[in-house]
Amino acid sequence: MGKIAFITDSASGFGINEHPDVFVVPMGVIVNEKEYVDYIDIQTDEFYDLLKDYGDGAKTFQPSPQSFHDTYQKAIDNGYKHIIAIHATKELTGTYQGSEMTSREFDIESTVINSDVGDYPLRRMVEEGIKASEAGESYEAIVRKIKTLAEDGTLIIYPKNLNQLKNSGRVSRSQGIIAGLLNIQLIIEFEGGKLYPIEKIRSKKKALNFIHEKIKKEVAEDNPSKIGVSYAGEQEEADLMVEWLKEQYPDKTIDKLPLVHVAGVHTGYGTIAVGWVKA
Numbered sequence: 001m002g003k004i005a006f007i008t009d010s011a012s013g014f015g016i017n018e019h020p021d022v023f024v025v026p027m028g029v030i031v032n033e034k035e036y037v038d039y040i041d042i043q044t045d046e047f048y049d050l051l052k053d054y055g056d057g058a059k060t061f062q063p064s065p066q067s068f069h070d071t072y073q074k075a076i077d078n079g080y081k082h083i084i085a086i087h088a089t090k091e092l093t094g095t096y097q098g099s100e101m102t103s104r105e106f107d108i109e110s111t112v113i114n115s116d117v118g119d120y121p122l123r124r125m126v127e128e129g130i131k132a133s134e135a136g137e138s139y140e141a142i143v144r145k146i147k148t149l150a151e152d153g154t155l156i157i158y159p160k161n162l163n164q165l166k167n168s169g170r171v172s173r174s175q176g177i178i179a180g181l182l183n184i185q186l187i188i189e190f191e192g193g194k195l196y197p198i199e200k201i202r203s204k205k206k207a208l209n210f211i212h213e214k215i216k217k218e219v220a221e222d223n224p225s226k227i228g229v230s231y232a233g234e235q236e237e238a239d240l241m242v243e244w245l246k247e248q249y250p251d252k253t254i255d256k257l258p259l260v261h262v263a264g265v266h267t268g269y270g271t272i273a274v275g276w277v278k279a
Contacts, residue, residue, distance in 0.1 A: 015237075
């Protein structure tokens with residue numbers, strides 16, 4: 001069996017040179033009217049420092065077609081015989097479509113998968129693909145495994161405030177304004193590749209209680225081996241969530257990672273998220 005390369009985008013949180021079998025197409029952010037390519041022009045700490053001060057006008061941009069072409073070419077030049085590309089939800093970004101188009105330019109067996117999510121669950125899909133490849137599983141089996149994981153990834157998002165979420169259009173402007181006026185805590189989840197508010201609660205304490213109960217119910221059903229807590233700049237709430245998760249699930253791996261830049265732009269500074277896949 002030939003070597004398998006995994007291509008993803010920076011919405012997975014994978015660094016450019018984090019794993020030799022993972023090739024990352026970097027997305028980009030616009031903060032304070034300046035463009036930055038993820039992990040090339042800007043690193044995570046600097047990004048969140050900027051987002052804290054200039055978050056209301058922040059935007060994202062897609063990788064160029066040349067960036068996709070160069071990434072596929074690099075995998076081929078490094079001797080890989082198969083490519084599995086796993087990208088952020090096609091409902092909110094263009095990376096799946098860009099990768100799909102680029103894959104047709106090369107004479108190599110490849111599959112492009114829409115993760116229907118982003119951030120930690122997307123990262124976990126790539127990790128499970130690497131694990132299966134290192135265990136000697138076939139290309140076809142790994143594709144099936146990742147497609148199955150992509151059917152049901154979970155990411156629960158709790159923004160600190162709704163300004164950037166409202167500005168980015170990820171919730172309706174009217175919902176954002178009303179929630180802001182009423183001091184409502186909004187909890188959001190991916191469904192069918194899109195972001196939907198799943199609960200509106202008047203107090204932070206009740207919001208966290210709701211998240212805890214939701215996690216307990218869904219983790220019991222999904223039984224993930226790892227759970228990820230992502231944070232957008234501020235770590236205090238994430239640390240409390242990690243502590244709670246470790247008490248609840250001492251047998252599971254609890255990861256704490258920065259929220260990927262594109263998600264930070266759309267949900268705002270101070271957001272936390274909890275995610276996993278069924279693996």
